[in-house]
Amino acid sequence: MEDTHQEFRDNVKKIYHGLVAMLSLIGIVVCFLIYIVIDPEFSAFRESDTIKDYTVINEDENWDTIENGIHIRTGLKDGVGLMETVNNCTNCHSAKLVTQNRMDATRWATTIDWMQETQNLWDLGPNEEIIIKYLVTNYPVQKKGRRAALENIEWYELEN
Ligand code: HEC
Numbered sequence: 092m093e094d095t096h097q098e099f100r101d102n103v104k105k106i107y108h109g110l111v112a113m114l115s116l117i118g119i120v121v122c123f124l125i126y127i128v129i130d131p132e133f134s135a136f137r138e139s140d141t142i143k144d145y146t147v148i149n150e151d152e153n154w155d156t157i158e159n160g161i162h163i164r165t166g167l168k169d170g171v172g173l174m175e176t177v178n179n180c181t182n183c184h185s186a187k188l189v190t191q192n193r194m195d196a197t198r199w200a201t202t203i204d205w206m207q208e209t210q211n212l213w214d215l216g217p218n219e220e221i222i223i224k225y226l227v228t229n230y231p232v233q234k235k236g237r238r239a240a241l242e243n244i245e246w247y248e249l250e251n
Pocket residue numbers: 176179180181182183184188189192202203206210211212213215222
């Protein structure tokens with residue numbers, strides 16, 4: 092009687108230990124699955140290369156290359172105020188939109204005001220004057236000028 096009782100208790104212990112081991116295993120697997128769902132690329136096990144990429148961009152010596160008087164990345168002409176213009180005017184739209192518009196200083200100031208009021212352009216501070224000067228100097232209003240004088244005109248003889 093004592094023996095079977097002891098045997099029974101041993102069996103219960105075995106089953107209990109087996110269950111605990113199985114549950115732990117399931118727990119580990121579930122944790123692992125959750126981890127995969129949250130972070131499919133196992134970033135904790137890899138060296139992060141995002142930071143590296145970022146520094147590469149900023150250390151890229153070609154980022155602000157100027158060749159033959161042209162800032163390659165944006166196509167803007169080199170000149171005083173170039174970088175202020177690049178840094179403030181090419182973030183939202185291409186530099187082409189800027190340079191295809193030939194304006195005088197007053198109209199530039201109005202355009203900048205308009206962008207600040209309606210397009211979330213930030214306060215340019217002292218750069219505004221530098222940028223406007225750059226634009227007026229390097230992209231002046233194109234003078235339409237007089238049309239060329241007419242030549243070789245055959246006039247009608249006016250009859251009375
Ligand atoms: C915060 C974003 C943003 C920045 C920065 C920005 N702009 Fe704009 N700009 C816009 C938007 C948006 C438009 C409208 C584009 C469109 O109509 O498709 C626009 C339009 C323009 C136009 C055309 C205006 C017209 O009448 O059609 C010019 C010229 C211009 N921007 C010049 C500049 C200059 C110069 C700077 C630097 C001082 C600048 N932008 C910086 C958002 C910006």
